[in-house]
Amino acid sequence: xxxxxxxxxxxxxxxxxxxxxxxxxxxxxxxxxxxxxxxxxxxxxxxxxxxxxxxxxxxxxxxxxxxxxxxxxxxxxxxxxxxxxxxxxxxxxxxxxxxxxxxxxxxxxxxxxxxxxxxxxxxxxxxxxxxxxxxxxxxxxxxxxxxxxxxxxxxxxxxxxxxxxxxxxxxxxxxxxxxxxxxxxxxxxxxxxxxxxxxxxxxxxxxxxxxxxxxxxxxxxxxxxxxxxxxxxxxxxxxxxxxxxxxxxxxxxxxxxxxxxxxxxxxxxxxxxxxxxxxxxxxxxxxxxxxxxxxxxxxxxxxxxxxxxxxxxxxxxxxxxxxxxxxxxxxxxxxxxxxxxxxxxxxxxxxxxxxxxxxxxxxxxxxxxxxxxxxxxxxxxxxxxxxxxxxxxxxxxxxxxxxxxxxxxxxxxxxxxxxxxxxxxxxxxxxxxxxxxxxxxxxxxxxxxxxxxxxxxxxxxxxxxxxxxxxxxxxxxxxxxxxxxxxxxxxxxxx
Numbered sequence: 207x208x209x210x211x212x213x214x215x216x217x218x219x220x221x222x223x224x225x226x227x228x229x230x231x232x233x234x235x236x237x238x239x240x241x242x243x244x245x246x247x248x249x250x251x252x253x254x255x256x257x258x259x260x261x262x263x264x265x266x267x268x269x270x271x272x273x274x275x276x277x278x279x280x281x282x283x284x285x286x287x288x289x290x291x292x293x294x295x296x297x298x299x300x301x302x303x304x305x306x307x308x309x310x311x312x313x314x315x316x317x318x319x320x321x322x323x324x325x326x327x328x329x330x331x332x333x334x335x336x337x338x339x340x341x342x343x344x345x346x347x348x349x350x351x352x353x354x355x356x357x358x359x360x361x362x363x364x365x366x367x368x369x370x371x372x373x374x375x376x377x378x379x380x381x382x383x384x385x386x387x388x389x390x391x392x393x394x395x396x397x398x399x400x401x402x403x404x405x406x407x408x409x410x411x412x413x414x415x416x417x418x419x420x421x422x423x424x425x426x427x428x429x430x431x432x433x434x435x436x437x438x439x440x441x442x443x444x445x446x447x448x449x450x451x452x453x454x455x456x457x458x459x460x461x462x463x464x465x466x467x468x469x470x471x472x473x474x475x476x477x478x479x480x481x482x483x484x485x486x487x488x489x490x491x492x493x494x495x496x497x498x499x500x501x502x503x504x505x506x507x508x509x510x511x512x513x514x515x516x517x518x519x520x521x522x523x524x525x526x527x528x529x530x531x532x533x534x535x536x537x538x539x540x541x542x543x544x545x546x547x548x549x550x551x552x553x554x555x556x557x558x559x560x561x562x563x564x565x566x567x568x569x570x571x572x573x574x575x576x577x578x579x580x581x582x583x584x585x586x587x588x589x590x591x592x593x594x595x596x597x598x599x600x601x602x603x604x605x606x607x608x609x610x611x612x613x614x615x616x617x618x619x620x621x622x623x624x625x626x627x628x629x630x631x632x633x634x635x636x637x638x639x640x641x642x643x644x645x646x647x648x649x650x651x652x653x654x655x656x657x658x659x660x661x662x663x664x665x666x667x668x669x670x671x672x673x674x675x676x677x678x679x680x681x682x683x684x685x686x687x688x689x690x691x692x693x694x695x696x697x698x699x700x701x
Contacts, residue, residue, distance in 0.1 A: 236647030237610025238623025242544025243484030255423030258413030261304025275690020464495030
């Protein structure tokens with residue numbers, strides 16, 4: 207049943223696991239998430255572990271947080287504004303052990319960070335006279351060249367298509383495949399989905415000061431993913447005519463669980479005490495996952511039969527067994543270039559200190575990939591090839607920018623930051639997507655205790671496809687705009 211289940215993921219779910227903004231401590235988030243050349247913060251463990259080498263003492267940090275916000279959607283000219291939602295999160299927390307080895311040149315870290323937060327509600331309605339949810343299902347059935355009975359018993363036909371055949375939404379007439387919902391000139395369409403979960407990563411890292419100018423580091427991450435998505439979709443005849451279609455409804459419950467590995471390596475070069483340049487490379491997250499899936503469909507084909515309403519669950523085609531599949535998901539490699547300028551003491555401004563820092567990150571989302579859970583064979587490569595080709599056709603590379611600064615006034619610090627994450631879609635003329643963070647915060651340092659408080663204002667733009675159709679038909683989609691805020695508090699101790 208792997209074919210039937212994985213259709214729920216490609217290509218949107220691949221992007222959901224890979225398109226992430228930078229997570230970190232409250233201090234790091236206040237400066238836009240930039241950490242590629244700065245160091246001296248536990249967040250270096252998940253950005254550029256060479257920054258761990260700046261630690262000459264040991265720190266314990268704990269970063270609880272809270273996220274709140276609402277979405278605004280537009281689907282085919284109809285606007286929708288959702289309600290405020292909130293959820294807790296955890297920024298980078300853990301231990302950094304500094305000052306080990308020959309002349310205190312080594313440091314080690316173990317941290318826990320929620321690197322992705324999937325919590326989201328998406329809701330929109332609108333009218334459509336160009337395509338239907340069942341269009342894709344009729345196309346799949348037509349391309350199979352099977353009879354209806356053969357398709358209902360084939361493992362190579364997706365469950366939604368089987369359910370559409372079962373409820374007569376997809377049928378044959380005069381030797382042709384028809385989708386009954388396309389028989390009306392205008393459809394009311396509505397979509398609602400609720401997504402929850404995230405990715406939490408345990409990271410082990412090491413930094414080494416090769417000399418006063420070069421610092422090196424590497425880390426091993428263990429990402430743990432949890433994703434639940436419940437989707438409801440409905441179409442109805444907007445004309446009021448008596449024909450062979452009144453309405454159809456489709457629900458889908460999808461869950462994904464998994465864990466994996468990643469590697470990060472980096473270096474920081476200090477030509478002068480006040481200048482730092484960083485380079486970091488992040489390997490893909492090699493995530494071994496298991497997904498579960500069930501769905502149901504209901505339809506009213508109006509005057510086709512005396513009892514025109516019918517419904518069916520996915521279990522009808524699986525002998526009441528739960529649908530599961532296992533596979534490996536690869537996120538894209540990341541390359542980060544960074545620079546920092548550290549302000550030295552200035553006698554006439556109460557010995558202020560501070561810095562300006564910036565990261566440029568390149569991520570090519572075409573590098574996302576699905577592969578076999580077990581040893582890869584020519585057969586498994588062939589099986590996943592269509593999904594990987596869809597990713598290659600739909601996504602592109604993008605640059606992300608992070609900029610921040612800090613000023614220190616004795617024991618108090620003030621911080622500001624900005625981050626922009628570019629559009630991952632190849633069709634960026636029509637598919638508008640980006641993520642922008644505006645941040646600020648305060649910090650307190652005194653006698654081995656530090657407290658940082660940060661607010662991050664997030665403005666996210668994306669698109670959502672209720673279904674996909676084959677070329678030359680154009681896909682319909684909703685434009686999503688989400689504004690939310692994150693409040694993070696880091697409490698730390700020198701140990």
